Amino acid sequence: MPRKHPFPLILFLFLAGGVCAPARAEIGTITTIAGGGPKNVLATKAHLHNPTDVATDSQGNVYIVTSGQAEVFRVDAVTGVLTAAAGSDSSGFNGDGGPAKQASLNGPYGLAVDAAGNLFIADSYNDRIRRVDAVTHRITTFAGGGTGCAGHTYIGDSCAATAAILYLPSGVAVDGAGNVLIADLGHNRIRRVDAVTGVITTVAGGKTGNLGTLGDGGLATDANLSFPQGVSLDGAGNVLIADTNHNRIRRVDATTHIITTVAGANRPVRALADAMGNLFITHRGLLQPHPANRRDKRDDHNRRRHRRLWLYRR
Known part of the structure; x- marks a missing residue:
């Protein structure tokens, strides 16, 4: 079973350069926890440029990835102070093997924390997943950046993850066993790195046949995905x-590996499930709660500046 996540109680939202929390089910209150000023200060006075994902560790510390600053920040659970966790405020690729805060990221977009507190960053424009060790705080390439390996697919499936080829990875998640899931946007796949062997495989998508046939009701590896931006796990694993260009949220059953559509959404970028099975969906547009089966028009201004949150109740 995947480890429990604070998400069932607290929902973090992105709004106009800040991170807002919590949105609690009981009272529906949103407060700003980060954004609006310099860093190395209280998070509410910090400046964030295009935050794109957020994660929490087992101690309640909050991690925020900002694609505009090419950095990952940490908000201390006790002091509320925001500090840099990875990246050096300059885009590029360097620093593997060294301190994460001295490394360069390029368009980081997704973020996850495992049970040990290790940080996984979807370093999108570097076509890699980077890992920051919870103890040493050193950064390494965890997946991507390779050229494939002999006798396997051109993208490196069934190879060591560091030999694989990723193309604009945009989302990352870790299951209860430590396996890492990657939304490989450019390859229209969800990839999985085995926690024991370190081998990468495709677990959903990758088919290039009739794109009008999505593959719902069949094996996830026989399905079509189109620019999947987000991946997560529910309480059942x-x-x-977030199958972005297909305008829907897809679910791969943990036991049967069958893929189905569970909700429609307008260019979704993330989906999370709470302990009761309610599904929260973010997509580009004005931020406000909506039933997941309802469609609304968006103007260009709001599409550029905000995301919507939709709630799909079971």
Whole structure:
């Protein structure tokens, strides 16, 4: 079973350069926890440029990835102070093997923390997943950046993850066993790195046949995905996929590996499930709660500046 996550109680939202929390089910209150000023100060006075994902560790510390600053920040659970966790405020690729805060990231977009507190960053424009060790705080390439390996697919499936080829990875998640799931946007796949062997495989998508046939009701590896931006897991270990260009949330059953559509959404980028099975979906647009089966028009201004949150109740 995947480890429990604070998400069932607290929902973090992105709004106009800040991170807002919590949105609690009981009272529906949103407060700003980060954004609006310099860093190395209280998070509410910090400046964030295009935050794109957020994660928490077992101690309640909050990690925020900002694609605009090419950095990952940490908000201390006790002091509320925001400090840099990875990246050096300059885009590029360097620093593997060294301190994470001295490394360069390029368009980081997704973020996850495992049970040990290790940080996984979807370093999108570097076509890699980077890992920051919880103890040493050193950064390494965890997946991607390779050229494939002999006798396997051109993208490196069934190879060591560091030999694989990723193309604009945009989302990352870790299951209860430590396996890492990657939304490989450019390859239209969800990839999985085995926690024991370190081998990468495709667990959903990758088919290039008739794109009008999505593959619902069949094996996830026989399905079509189109620019999947987000991946997560629900409490049962099922994989949730924000299938962005197909305008839907897909679910891969943890036991049967069958893929189905569970909700429609307008260019979704993330989906998370709470302990009761309610599904929260973010997509580009004005931020406000909506039933997941309802469609609303968006103007260009709001599409550029905000995301919407939709709630799909079971």
